[in-house]
Amino acid sequence: MTATAIEVDRDLLTDPDAFRHLVAEPCRPAVIRGAAADWPLTRMTASGGEALRDYLSGFDIGRQVEAFVGDASIAGRYSYTDDLSGFNFRREAMPLRDAIARMTDDREAQDSLYIGSVPIAGVMPRLVEDNYLPFVPPRAGPLIWMGHASTVPCHYDMMDNVACVVAGRRRFTLYPPEAIGDLYVGPIDHTMAGQPVALATEATPDDPRYPRFAQARERAMIVDLEPGDALYMPKLWWHRVEATGPLNMLVNYWWDAFPVSHDPPFAALLLAMSAIAERPAPERAAWRAWFDHYAFRPDGHPLAHLPEERHGVLGEGKGAILRAQAMRMLRSG
Template sequence: MTGTATEIDPAALPDASVFQRVVADPCRPVILRGAVRHWSLTRVAADGNAALAAYLGRFDAGREVEAFVGDPAIAGRYHYSDDLAGFNFTRQTLPLNQAIRRIMETADQSLYVGSLPMSVFLPGLAEDNPLPFAPAVSPRLWIGHASIVGCHYDMSDNIACVVAGRRRFTLYPPDAIGDLYVGPIDHTMAGQPVALAADAEPDDPRYPRFAQARERAITIDLEAGDALYLPKLWWHRVEATGKLNLLVNYWWDAFPAGPDQPFAAMLLALTAIAGRPEPERAAWRAWFDHYVFRPDGHPLAHLPTDRHGVLGEGRENIGMLRAHAMRLLRGG
């Protein structure tokens, strides 16, 4: 039994503030059918490779990009080598227009280019293809042959817009992490670790708990013109099945709470807590729950708000907490 995702009509999202309240605040995936069907980029892509290449060429800043290139035998499945020491593809640097031409002129290879900020590589393209409810960030472009991107998470919220080809997203909630058998966090294909079990053969004996994650999976099929909102930390495996696939995405933090990244805080917690004995870890878990995760509300709710000190609202309190933490890290 698999889960489902909510669908919301993009016409009900006139601006970013409504999107934040209706789509982002619940922190659940949302399908947005036809969200970018009106784009010039989507319409031109439907007219064929020549029209698409000419359109993108109008905005090409002439910069070089890094392409993932694999042997045709990998069939677009970019992954580790069998021993996890390396990868089954290489990285090549070439001008963007050459990369696009190679993708368009070959259909039996494995090549893709991704995460290109439009403001840098294709200035003006975003302005020519506006999305009224999108955050004020530079969207990124991804283009390539058919591909399978290993199951991973992002540390940013994401609006993924399919422009050409088809995309199948297989999603797992953040709390499935223990059943996904995640690979190393410091030896990755593109920055984030991948869930090894999600790309293994069904019922692989190395990953017995994956059956529990598979029961909770959400499968979403998107056509050209459709979009998906994906909250940060949701695991996603992405299959692009067209001969040529083009996606535009927006990455941003929908819930900024200060200047520090949560993942950095987790890394510090690893160095400070993970190696301690289980009873002490349990004690620290109680403190983290009380002060950070707050299942019972604010830890000083029993006091007047003007007695909350550095745990009160306001950026000045964040600054004082950071300064105190920095002194402790320096041994002060």
């Protein structure tokens, strides 16, 4: 049975603290209908491509962006080549105004064009002033994603994500982090845009290469967004994104909703893979027990049987001490 995302009333999200409590802490995807409906940017897109192009030109400061450009034959489905050695699109640097002009041209497009993950502050800084979310922390700068109809393969983010649809419609198909083994993830060091993708989600349902994908499909969560709607995706949730309008635009925000250290958790995973992944299975099982006990803590704090004043480096707020000890061990190795 397909799961459903929770929906949160935007009027309850008065500030970042309210968002953290009501939306981020459950660590589940959440839909916020109409979150960006009052933006001038969202209202402008309803007037068509030419009006949007004219509106954005007033903010453009002349910077270049990198665009994905694919032949019309790929129908906006950006992906690998069959042998995973390359991609079915090319990257082109161009002025932002040229990219927007090509996307908003009402004539039939010869190429499929897409720009993504572009910090708005770097290309249209004044655009941020009139288009913002009161519940997003100020440290989370908005990014723009814009293009023709497209399908972005299933991937994850290492930060919490609020994605606001501005133009067109988007369908997000989400899978929980624990589905990773059933998604058949591609290379982690040869990617389209930084994150590895789930290969099985782009194959036919009965593809014999991915027999376990049926289990992931049963846990899929499908979210359809209209212009002005927003979706919160916790870090590590897999998501496939289909933009179905002839012109699509999205603004998103990335940040760590629960910063406890300067070190990204993914760095710990990479180090663990380097140090543990190729050890004998019985030893890996032993380390798994230690990781569960000390890091994941399914049974609570590992020193809960002691008074708090005896928790030492495992006490609250002592992460910097642990980090210093780990760095000493790495340097001495």
